[in-house]
Amino acid sequence: MSLTVSEVKDCAHLARLGIEERDVGSYAKDLSGMLDLMTQMNDLDTDGVEPMAHPMDQVQRLRADVVTEQVDREKFQAIAPQVEAGLYLVPKVIE
Template identity: 75%
Template sequence: MSLTADDVNKIAHLARLGIDSQDIESYTKDLSGMLDLMTQMSKLDTSGIEPMAHPLDQVQRLRADAVTEADQRAHFQALAPQVADGLYLVPKVIE
């Protein structure tokens, strides 16, 4: 797929981008190249290939799931203006 300078100007207008007239030819060439690459990639047979969450085979380091703070629920509820059955009561704001 090959874009024209008019196409690039229209895309820039829709994206609310300001492009200098001297750069339009460069943008036209680069965007056309990207669209051509996407066209080539869409023709590839990807059946049987499992999708990846990340292109690199990495594992996220996670901290241990352990309690690090003391339970202060009773203390905080003692400070609250209204509590019922362990829940904080708040004024109704939506009718």
């Protein structure tokens, strides 16, 4: 797929990007190359290929999911300006 200079200008306008007139041609060439690569990748047979979360074979270290502190609702709501039935009351901001 090949993008024209006019299409690149239209895309830049929609994205609110300022592109120098002298650079539009190189943007068109680069973007066309990216779209061609996506087209080639779309044509590949990926049946049986497992999805990956990361291109490297890495495992994320996670901490144990343990409760470390207790929330004392009554203590926090005691200093709140307005509370009703365990909920914080806030001023209406939208009519």
